[in-house]
Amino acid sequence: MGEFTCCLKQYRQRKGLTQEQLAALVGVRRETIIRLESGRYNPSLKLAVSVSRAVGAPIELLFLFD
Numbered sequence: 423m424g425e426f427t428c429c430l431k432q433y434r435q436r437k438g439l440t441q442e443q444l445a446a447l448v449g450v451r452r453e454t455i456i457r458l459e460s461g462r463y464n465p466s467l468k469l470a471v472s473v474s475r476a477v478g479a480p481i482e483l484l485f486l487f488d
Contacts, residue, residue, distance in 0.1 A: 448472040
């Protein structure tokens with residue numbers, strides 16, 4: 423299986439959002455955002471789309487699978 427890399431943190435910070443704020447925007451707990459940013463959680467397509475829209479970045483730049 424390939425490696426998962428998440429670039430969410432930099433996009434979230436550029437948007438001026440805390441982990442808590444982003445979690446509230448996309449309807450998950452802060453712990454989910456922490457796990458995403460550390461690359462320990464592969465998001466569902468629905469969550470990936472929601473996060474992408476919330477931070478204004480394309481999915482393919484946020485979540486990288488090699």
